[in-house]
Amino acid sequence: MRPLKLDEDIRPLSEFRAEIASFVKQVNDTKRPLVLTQHGRGAVVVVDIAEYSAMRDRLETIDDIAASRAQLAAGEGVSHDEAKARVLGRLA
Numbered sequence: 001m002r003p004l005k006l007d008e009d010i011r012p013l014s015e016f017r018a019e020i021a022s023f024v025k026q027v028n029d030t031k032r033p034l035v036l037t038q039h040g041r042g043a044v045v046v047v048d049i050a051e052y053s054a055m056r057d058r059l060e061t062i063d064d065i066a067a068s069r070a071q072l073a074a075g076e077g078v079s080h081d082e083a084k085a086r087v088l089g090r091l092a
Contacts, residue, residue, distance in 0.1 A: 001051050002032045010035045013043060 004010070008026075013036045016023050027034050027048050034046040047055070071077055078086075 001047070001055065002030065004032060004035065009033065010037065010042075012036070013038045016046075 009030075009032050011023065011034060016034075016036050023034055023046065027046050031048055031051055033051070035042055036044045036046065068077075
């Protein structure tokens with residue numbers, strides 16, 4: 001995801017409501033998120049669907065890594081040799 005351009009990518013919700021199509025096009029074209037404010041505070045972020053999907057994939061990978069580390073710390077892991085033997089055993 002590309003970084004925000006503060007002068008272009010932060011808009012009030014009222015402006016977004018009035019020009020939804022142009023803002024959706026901006027997000028799709030630039031691949032940058034659009035921050036919408038309400039009463040002067042950040043309210044929501046509009047993100048391109050492909051960028052959102054990529055973020056979800058990265059978060060799932062990070063969650064998997066964290067779970068793996070926790071399992072290893074709890075002694076639930078197996079050695080490389082054992083894992084290799086299990087895989088080769090299933091393939092045979």
